[in-house]
Amino acid sequence: MGQLIKLQDYVSRYEQDIFVYPSRFVRLKKQQWDKWHKVWDSNETFSFEPESPLANNGGDWPEEEKEPLMDKLKGLLKRGKNEAEEVYSPQELLKEEKKAEDPFDFEASFTVRPETVDNLKHQFLDQLYRFQMKWATSTLTEKSFPDKRYYYEENLKYFLQRFPDTYLVMYNPIFLLKQAPVETESILISPTEVWCISFLEAEDLAVFSGSKDRFWIKKGSGEEKKILNPLPALNRTEKIVRKIFELHDLELPIQKAVISRNGYIDYPTAPFGVQLIQKRNYEQWFQTMRNQRSPLKHIQLKAAQALLQYCQTTSIRRLEWEHPDEQ
Numbered sequence: 001m002g003q004l005i006k007l008q009d010y011v012s013r014y015e016q017d018i019f020v021y022p023s024r025f026v027r028l029k030k031q032q033w034d035k036w037h038k039v040w041d042s043n044e045t046f047s048f049e050p051e052s053p054l055a056n057n058g059g060d061w062p063e064e065e066k067e068p069l070m071d072k073l074k075g076l077l078k079r080g081k082n083e084a085e086e087v088y089s090p091q092e093l094l095k096e097e098k099k100a101e102d103p104f105d106f107e108a109s110f111t112v113r114p115e116t117v118d119n120l121k122h123q124f125l126d127q128l129y130r131f132q133m134k135w136a137t138s139t140l141t142e143k144s145f146p147d148k149r150y151y152y153e154e155n156l157k158y159f160l161q162r163f164p165d166t167y168l169v170m171y172n173p174i175f176l177l178k179q180a181p182v183e184t185e186s187i188l189i190s191p192t193e194v195w196c197i198s199f200l201e202a203e204d205l206a207v208f209s210g211s212k213d214r215f216w217i218k219k220g221s222g223e224e225k226k227i228l229n230p231l232p233a234l235n236r237t238e239k240i241v242r243k244i245f246e247l248h249d250l251e252l253p254i255q256k257a258v259i260s261r262n263g264y265i266d267y268p269t270a271p272f273g274v275q276l277i278q279k280r281n282y283e284q285w286f287q288t289m290r291n292q293r294s295p296l297k298h299i300q301l302k303a304a305q306a307l308l309q310y311c312q313t314t315s316i317r318r319l320e321w322e323h324p325d326e327q
Contacts, residue, residue, distance in 0.1 A: 001029065001128060002163035002188070004136040004156075005304055006170040009181070010144035011315035013135045014168075018305045021135070022296055026165045033124060040113070040120050125161050132160055142315040155199055159188065163289065166191050166296050168304050175240055176312040184237040185230075189304050191294035193253040196237040198230040200260045205279075208260060210267025220263075230258050231274065241307065248306040252299060257285075 003025055005014035014021045109127075114120035130151065137146045150156060159169045170187040188195040200208055206220035208227070215226040238256050245252060257275040258265065265276045277285050 001125065001132075001161055001165055002159045002167040002169045003165065004132045004160055004171065005168045005189075006173045006308060006311055007133075007136045007146065007150060007156075008172055008183075009174040009312040009314045010137040010146055011139055011142045011313050012137070012308070013139050014304070015308050015311075015313065016139060018301050018308065022165075022168065022301065025132075025135070026296075029128060029165065032128075036110075036120065036124060037117070040117065129157060129160055139315075140318075142317055144313075144315045155186075159186070162286075163188070164292060166292065166294065166300075167289075168300070170304075170307065170311075173307075174312045175310050177240070177310065181312050182236070182240065184240060185234050187237065187241065187307065189300055189307075190289070190292055191297040191300045192292070193255055194241060194303065195255045195257060196234055196241060197256075198234045198258050200227075200230055200258050200265065201262060204262045206260075206263040208263060208265045208267075210265060210270060210276075231271065234258065234274065240310075244306050244310055245303065248302070250299065250303050250306060252303050 003014075003022055004012075005018065005022075006012050110123060114123055133146065133151060137144045156169075156171050159167070159171065163169075168189040170189070172186055173184055175182045175184060185196055185198045188197055202218055203220050206218055209217040209219065210231075211229070214229055216229050218225045218227050234256050238254055241254055244250075245254075255275065256273060257277050259277040259282070261277075261279065261282050263279060265278045267276060270276055275285075
């Protein structure tokens with residue numbers, strides 16, 4: 001399951017420490033899956049619990065941080081004020097958070113016993129998807145308010161549920177360049193390369209006729225339709241990534257791809273350096289990506305860190321952190 005390290009301009013826990021959270025996520029996922037698969041496989045009775053409140057309230061997060069940790073951190077702030085007016089920095093607070101084994105544990109629960117292991121897996125991934133949304137839109141002290149459509153966004157689910165854990169996903173991130181926000185295409189950071197990806201999809205078997213013009217032509221059921229040429233936005237994304245890598249002396253191959261999983265792209269004179277992934281070659285490309293067995297790499301995490309540094313973040317401080325001295 002790919003890891004969502006940045007969604008639009010929402011605050012992300014990966015921004016706090018990209019070298020900690022990816023491995024933590026992999027550990028949590030494995031612990032929970034091993035637990036529930038073992039119970040299911042042994043035909044033991046599931047100790048079912050009600051579904052998470054999140055499943056019923058349209059995406060409003062319940063109290064996710066454990067109270068003892070919150071009390072501990074607030075106690076630090078009070079102690080800092082009382083003892084020589086010492087102020088604890090966000091970095092010190094983050095260290096205290098890390099000392100706790102994991103205050104953001106993911107705990108899968110099911111109201112009905114899945115009939116097959118595939119059903120178990122699908123339910124598990126759906127719950128894990130919502131857990132990922134929490135990490136991608138909140139931290140211990142801040143939170144953002146994501147558009148609810150992201151909880152059901154098929155292309156986002158595609159990245160998170162179909163790719164290995166070692167793929168880091170930036171979904172339509174907004175970069176802040178020279179004080180100007182720039183929204184880009186999605187960025188997939190693998191252990192060995194970076195992919196800038198644009199989706200070009202409509203009804204099954206649609207054909208997209210490419211050109212250098214501002215618009216391409218979609219041919220399918222019904223009348224022909226003009227669609228925006230996806231290449232300028234894709235090229236802009238690639239240039240931003242490449243420039244940031246140059247500034248940080250990072251050497252990681254950058255690939256560009258236009259993906260149409262259920263249709264065809266007719267563009268014989270497509271520019272060099274962009275891959276047109278369509279129905280006839282999509283499965284081969286996808287299996288190659290899925291079969292990537294390399295673990296998380298340091299250069300990959302440094303690349304993600306560099307990109308996150310230039311992303312815009314819009315969030316508010318949690319109410320309980322607005323006036324910690326009053327607690």
